[in-house]
Amino acid sequence: MIFKSKYSDIKIPQAGIYQYVTSNPNKIPDEKVIYVDGVTGRSYTFGEFKHETKKFAAGLQDKLEFKRGDVLAIFSPNQVDYPIVLLGTIAAGGKVTTANPIYETTKLSYQLIDSGASVLIVHPEILEAAIEASIDAKIPASRVLLFGDKEIKAYKPYRSVLINDRIIEPIYYTPEEAKSTTAYLFYSSGTTGKRKGIELRTQTCGSFKKFLVLQVLGNRGATAIIHSNFSVETICESIQKFKINRIYTTPPIILNLVNDPSAQQFDLSSVDKIICGGAPLSDQSERKFYNIFKIPISQGYELGCNEPGELWIHGPNIMKSYLNNKVATDAAIDKDGFFNTGDIVYVDEQGNYFIVDRNKEMIKGLGFHVTPSELESILLTHAAVSDAAVIGYYSEKDATELPTAYVTIKNGYKQSRALAEEIQSFVDEKVLPYKRLRGGILFIDRIPKNASGKILRRLLKESLKNDMKK
Structure with missing residues (x-):
């Protein structure tokens, strides 16, 4: 049975990600701070973000001969320069693949090779794994660059190599190109087998006020507070200090907040909503969290009423395909464009969706x-x-x-x-x-x-x- 949202259809922007992020429909002033390092306080204003991403794009083209459709890999925990590299690559016409910073060499090598990455930007603290993986993937050392401002073992910071005074006008995508062109290559967790590259299009949308997230894109003037680690203390301190409105997180962090009494010593009243995804969060854990903090949680998933079934979804926001894997793509997306999530879900009479498990489990x-x-x-x-x-x-x-x-x-x-x-x-x-x-x-x-x-x-x-x- 097909269920349609009770909300009115939203207007999907007919533009690429970079054009959408910088289109500024709400007239955000260039001096508005949009990215803040939650520990050091280092930040970027909206104007600086636009300028730096264009410089990064120019550097990729001038110094590394980076072409439209090339792939850049980011191997790093959260940090304030992450959005510059992410959106700067898109501005240059490239694709971005993000690798989990806890990966050891074998997993990183697989992703670099499978995605076809030709440039790697890495956090200094995990450089050793990146060096070995880049050798396996045949990425020259000159194309392995660092976040930060220090040279390590002859590996240079990306800013010293790529950033100069030249800027470029970002690659423009027609509406049809925006719908079909791959921008991001994210990888599945591999819990049921070989990890698969997930192709996401250049078309995107979204907006909030102030939020704490993993890897932010920036949008309609939101201020994003970026942390490299997610301990209970750093989360709660950031919420209290920056008056964060929304949080994007995963079940383990919710459980940590519930089980650590120190979380209740902070003022979290600015948070009006938490978006939790990555894995199902149990009703019991969600209720316990709400009873303690009085903050609602929405899970990041969306079959007749109250009857569990497998959830299939349709819309412009689903992935394009699995990279170089037609068998997996055909198994996941049917001829009508419905994506099989593998989630077992039921929907109540009010149109609320509840995830109860995974089909394979x-x-x-x-x-x-x-x-x-x-x-x-x-x-x-x-x-x-x-x-x-x-x-x-x-x-x-x-x-x-x-x-x-x-x-x-x-x-x-x-x-x-x-x-x-x-x-x-x-x-x-x-x-x-x-x-x-x-x-x-x-x-x-x-x-x-x-x-x-x-x-x-x-x-x-x-x-x-x-x-x-x-």
Whole structure:
């Protein structure tokens, strides 16, 4: 069944990203500060941002012979020069691929090679991994440049190489080009297999007041507070100091804010909304967060009413394709342009959408489908449980999958058969018979997750094979 938003259609800008970001429909003055380093206070005004991105684009073309369609990779945590490189590359007609700063050499090498990157901009603190990966990807050392102002091991800061007095007029995209031209090559997390390059078009939109984000594009005069790390203290201090209105984040950070009592010592009242994505956030965690901070959370996902089903979406904001992977693209996007998110979702009578799990993570047992997140939410309400993950164990004897839970326990509790049985009974009393944890409870020191908070169930299933043999 197809559901349409109750809100009126929005007007999609018929321009490329750079033209849209700098079009200034709200008459933002050039002296307005739009990017601020949350620690050092270093900043860029709107006018400086436009000037610096045009200089960066000119430097790419003049010094590195960077051409339209070439790919530049950024390997760095958040920092205030990130938007200059990001949008400057777009202004030069290039594509940007962003690599997770925690990647080791093998993962970075794969992304550089797969994306076809010819230039790499890297943060000094992770230069060693970048050097090895750039050699694997055959990117010359002269095209590996640094954020910051210090030369390290003959690798130079991008500002000393690329930035001079010349500026260029950014590459112009017609409306049709904006719809079809790739601007960004983001990579999937690889939780279910090989990581895939996700092609996003040059067409984009969005606006807010002041916000704390991972990798910002800039838009209608918003001031973005940029941090290289996301500890509870730095988040809360920034919110209090800069009166941040909106936050873009992931479930682990929400859980950290809930579980760290020090967060309640800060004034977070300026925040009117939090956008959480990357992985599903449980209802229990969302409610607990709201009860403490009185701040609403919207999850970054959007099938008849109250009936779970797989979510397919359609619109100009979905990705163009997976890079050089027609099989994966055809599996994800149908002939009518609907993108299969893989999320299991239900929608209520008011048009609110609720994500309950991932299709690949559903447990199929006794002719029913069991959503792991439902059982995980219940497990997290037990006094002894600090974290939990539910997966399916295929029982040859029963010829079906059995819901099985891995749990980590809080300080003050000891792993024991009695505690496992208590936790199992606690859950089984609250669910229908087919949802009971018939595979039992297993203790683990830490639930394996990726950087965005997704449970790495593949690793748990490998562990489960060995645990069930014991």
